[in-house]
Amino acid sequence: MAQKSIVYCGKNIDISYEIVNPSAKIDFVVLHGWGSNKNLMKQFFSSYMKGFRHIYIDLPGFGNSTACCAMQTKDVADIVRIFLQEIAASSDIVLGHSFGGKVALLLEPKLLVLVASAGIYVPKSFTIKTKIAAFKLLKLFGLSKFRSLFVADDAKELSEDMYTTFKNVVNEDFTQEFASFSGKALLFWGREDSATPLSSAQKIHSLIKNSELYVYDGDHYFFMKNAQDIATKIEKTFLTLGE
Known part of the structure; x- marks a missing residue:
């Protein structure tokens, strides 16, 4: 290497x-x-x-x-x-x-x-759309610490920069x-x-x-x-x- x-x-x-x-x-x-x-x-x-x-x-x-x-x-x-x-x-x-x-x-x-x-x-499924809406609602009330319950497996444990990168590229x-x-x-x-x-x-x-x-x-x-x-x-x- x-x-x-x-x-x-x-x-x-x-x-x-x-x-x-x-x-x-x-x-x-x-x-x-x-x-x-x-x-x-x-x-x-x-x-x-x-x-x-x-x-x-x-x-x-x-x-x-x-x-x-x-x-x-x-x-x-x-x-x-x-x-x-x-x-x-x-x-x-x-x-x-x-x-x-x-x-x-x-x-x-x-x-x-x-x-x-x-x-x-590929359009998101109804389940994924529901998760996104729920997370946005929690974020509105200052509960974004529960992000890991809603993000995709590919995005868990990412740094802030890489999580933003994930959101940028996934769609x-x-x-x-x-x-x-x-x-x-x-x-x-x-x-x-x-x-x-x-x-x-x-x-x-x-x-x-x-x-x-x-x-x-x-x-x-x-x-x-x-x-x-x-x-x-x-x-x-x-x-x-x-x-």
Whole structure:
């Protein structure tokens, strides 16, 4: 594991990362989802694509990386872009799981790999809407200390900056960003995913003209059992780009 200190908006941020196959010439950048870290992604993908330089990153505020302020997804992408420049890496292939998919998209790689990516707004259920309304009412009466009873599991135990970041990014609609992407994209999805449903994959597939969609049995973490097949498809696709 290594760390690189970068400056963003006048503040220092430490980015924790790990490189596999350091002498390889083609960069394969891997970005985890919300609440996760680089170790999860490395565990399942590092054994494959040995001809590529794997770069596993803890996104700011997660794992061993620090955060300097509340962020939007664009800020996270800008931080990762600066980091990649600092370590002389390129965006040849960028894989993003869930929240990491939105970050990957904004990096505009040669090959975009979306694994159960977030970015398509899904209307909240009645239960969630009720929880939000109840929390706002408690806050009005100065009882916001009960926040943990109402926030999503992904937001519990977060610092104030990261909780604000969570609220900023959770409802972002990246429809236009997906439609504007002009490169090649591979979409990998779990058929039973309830966090980013298959309908989101189908919409992204329709928005990105040069994209392919592969659906597997499993939920939001279907890639744990299918990493080898996903890696094979990524490698084959990248090596035939431009033919």
